[in-house]
Amino acid sequence: MTDVLPRPTSIDIAPAPPSAVVATPAVLLYPRLRKSPYFWKSRAHGVAMYSVYNHTYHPRHYGDPVAEYWALLEDVTLWDVGVERQIEITGPDAFAFTNMLVPRDLTKCAVGQCKYVFITAPDGGIINDPVLLRVEEDRFWLSLADSDVGLWAMGLAHAGGWDVRVREIDVAPVQVQGPRAKAVVADLFGHDVAEMPYYHLRHAVLDGMDVVVSRTGYSAEIGYEIYLHHASRDAGRLWDRVWEAGIPHGMRPIGPCHIRRIEGGMLAYGCDITLDTNPLEVGYDYTWMVDLDQEADFVGKDALIRAKQQGLSRSLVGVEIGGAPLGSFNDGSMIEPFEVRDDAGHLVGSVTSACWSPRLERNIGLAMVATPSTPLGTTLAVTTGPRDGAERSSTRGNDTRDAVVVEKPFVDPRKQTPKG
Numbered sequence: 001m002t003d004v005l006p007r008p009t010s011i012d013i014a015p016a017p018p019s020a021v022v023a024t025p026a027v028l029l030y031p032r033l034r035k036s037p038y039f040w041k042s043r044a045h046g047v048a049m050y051s052v053y054n055h056t057y058h059p060r061h062y063g064d065p066v067a068e069y070w071a072l073l074e075d076v077t078l079w080d081v082g083v084e085r086q087i088e089i090t091g092p093d094a095f096a097f098t099n100m101l102v103p104r105d106l107t108k109c110a111v112g113q114c115k116y117v118f119i120t121a122p123d124g125g126i127i128n129d130p131v132l133l134r135v136e137e138d139r140f141w142l143s144l145a146d147s148d149v150g151l152w153a154m155g156l157a158h159a160g161g162w163d164v165r166v167r168e169i170d171v172a173p174v175q176v177q178g179p180r181a182k183a184v185v186a187d188l189f190g191h192d193v194a195e196m197p198y199y200h201l202r203h204a205v206l207d208g209m210d211v212v213v214s215r216t217g218y219s220a221e222i223g224y225e226i227y228l229h230h231a232s233r234d235a236g237r238l239w240d241r242v243w244e245a246g247i248p249h250g251m252r253p254i255g256p257c258h259i260r261r262i263e264g265g266m267l268a269y270g271c272d273i274t275l276d277t278n279p280l281e282v283g284y285d286y287t288w289m290v291d292l293d294q295e296a297d298f299v300g301k302d303a304l305i306r307a308k309q310q311g312l313s314r315s316l317v318g319v320e321i322g323g324a325p326l327g328s329f330n331d332g333s334m335i336e337p338f339e340v341r342d343d344a345g346h347l348v349g350s351v352t353s354a355c356w357s358p359r360l361e362r363n364i365g366l367a368m369v370a371t372p373s374t375p376l377g378t379t380l381a382v383t384t385g386p387r388d389g390a391e392r393s394s395t396r397g398n399d400t401r402d403a404v405v406v407e408k409p410f411v412d413p414r415k416q417t418p419k420g
Contacts, residue, residue, distance in 0.1 A: 024049075024332055033057055036082025037172045037228075037235030045253040049331070053083040053146045060255040065328035066358055068254035072219055073359070075250040076180035077257075078242060081218075082172040082231065087130075087142040087150045091164035094138040097157060100298050102132065103279065103290040109134050114199045114214050118290070119149055120300035124278040124307055127152060129269055131216050133201055133227075143173065143225075145269035156299070171212075172231035174242060177223035180249040185224050187245045189213060194224075198419045207241055209234050218256050220264030220412065222420055258329035259355045262364060265318065265409030271337075272316060272352045272366050280307055281368070282316045314349060315374045318408030321363035321382050323401040325356035339383045340367055340403070348373045351382055351403075357410065364410050367403075378405040 027050045034056040036042070048063040059080050061068060071077050089098050099106040102117040109115050111134050119127045119142075128149045133141040142149060153166045176184055186194035193202045193213050201214040210229040217223025228238045243251065258268070267273050273282055278300075279290045285308065287293070292305050319340075327333025337350035354365030365382075373380060385398035407413065 027051070027057070029057065036080055037231040038080040038082045038174060038239050041236055041239040042080035042253060047255075049255075051330075054085050054144060054148075056083040056085075058083045058255075059253075060330045061328075062253060062255070065255075065257070065259070065331050068252065069257050069259045069328070069358060071250075071252040071254060072178050072221060072257050072260055074179065075252065076176065076178040076184055076246055077219075077252050077254045078239075078246060079175035079177065079254060079256060080239075081175050081225070081256070082235070083146075084143045084173055085150070086169050086171040086173075086227070087144060087153060087166065088169045088171075089140045089142070089153065089164055089166055090138060091162075092138070093163040094140060096296075097160075097162045097164045098132070098140045099296050101153065101156070103292075103298055103300070103304065104132075104288070105291040105294040105296070106132075106134075107294075108288075111135075111137055112201055114201055114216055116199075116289075118279050118284070119152070120279070120298070120304070121275060122300055122303060124280075124300040124303035125275040126269075126273045126277055126279065126282075127275060129267060129273060131214070131225075133212065133214060135201065135203075135212060141169075141171070141227075143227075147269065170232050171227050171229055172235060173225040173227045174239065175217050175219070175223060175225050176242065176246070176251075177217045177219040177221050179222055180251075181222050181224055184242070184246050184249050184251065185213065188242065207237065209238055209241075211238070217418070218266065219260055220266060220409075220415065220418055221260065222418055255330060258353070259357060262329065262353050262355050262366065263357055263360070263409065263411040264415070265366070265413075267366075268353055272368075277316075277368070278304060278307060280304065281312055281314055312371055314368055314370050316352070316366055316368050317374050318406045318410060319351060319354075319365050319367045319380065319382070319403045320406050321351070321354060321365055321401050321403045323363065323384075323399060326354055326363045326384070327356065329353060329355040334384075338365075338385075340369055340373070341381045341383070342373055343379060343381075345381075348380070354384075360410060363401075366408065367405075369405075374405065376405055376407060380404065 047059040049060040050057045115132045117132045128147045130142040212227040340349045349369030351365045351367040380403040382403040383400045
């Protein structure tokens with residue numbers, strides 16, 4: 001009789017040895033994920049790293065994020081930001097419905113203006129932080145950060161019986177950012193467009209292509225976004241035309257510069273803000289940004305009123321972090337938030353975005369920490385690297401560093417630069 005060996009259980013099986021870690025794994029390019037209308041044009045300039053944003057491939061850098069940072073500060077840059085999907089809201093109830101989506105009072109948003117807004121959930125959490133464009137009296141565009149607001153807005157419109165049409169439209173922007181951006185836009189559209197006020201927009205036609213040009217951008221520098229109608233058809237033509245105009249001014253294609261946006265205290269959805277954070281916690285409790293006294297109701301209003309009455313248990317602060325230079329954030333150097341502990345060793349929060357600032361010559365970051373750890377000058381300990389310490393390498397493992405709470409933004413706190 002043949003002996004039957006017992007089937008091994010999970011505790012009898014030795015774990016397989018870990019395979020070698022690939023420091024910079026590739027992102028698969030294939031049909032399932034969407035591509036920006038500018039995908040092939042931006043790729044032709046040598047995109048070195050992509051991420052996925054709004055289910056769409058997004059160029060993150062072209063090989064040297066620090067050189068791109070200096071190009072943004074000193075010259076002019078072109079960004080493929082077709083991932084900023086445009087949700088259009090039109091119809092008889094367009095104003096009232098859009099005003100219900102956001103905590104800002106849109107009676108203060110004229111036709112031809114843009115507003116940075118939050119879209120909030122019933123509990124006050126942040127669903128998205130788009131730029132809102134009022135392109136016509138009853139036509140609003142939401143230029144989205146990384147979440148499916150179109151589905152959210154369609155659901156609310158249907159459930160509430162609003163007489164609106166909510167749809168994603170064939171409009172996609174590029175950004176022209178940097179101190180020479182004004183000269184490029186003047187060459188393309190004339191000085192009237194180039195000199196429009198900050199957070200305003202103009203309708204224009206360029207070589208037969210209909211566009212909306214806004215004085216906005218994700219750089220904290222002088223900048224514009226050019227929103228192209230019929231983008232799926234004309235994206236290549238627009239890209240080439242803008243590039244042609246930019247060459248005499250030293251234009252360089254780059255990805256969104258996270259070093260500069262961290263210096264400017266600008267928020268990144270999915271990192272610094274999520275459904276689990278509210279506008280008060282991230283320091284946007286200005287009455288013009290979250291108007292709790294306005295007559296109109298908005299989603300999350302009651303929850304935010306309660307949160308303000310109860311006081312905050314945590315807030316987003318600026319931190320300086322000691323030690324060797326961190327990366328540029330968009331180079332894969334910060335895979336997860338960094339743990340933050342107080343002087344007693346208690347876990348008090350996390351660094352949500354961090355980088356080495358070449359011009360400040362120090363590590364800076366944004367950190368969500370418990371209220372007792374928010375005063376300026378508070379000393380903290382920040383642990384970089386994977387939270388479980390499982391992955392280590394000769395150049396980057398877990399590393400506990402001294403940190404201190406400082407004012408943010410780290411550069412140009414009054415945001416005068418982009419208004420120049």
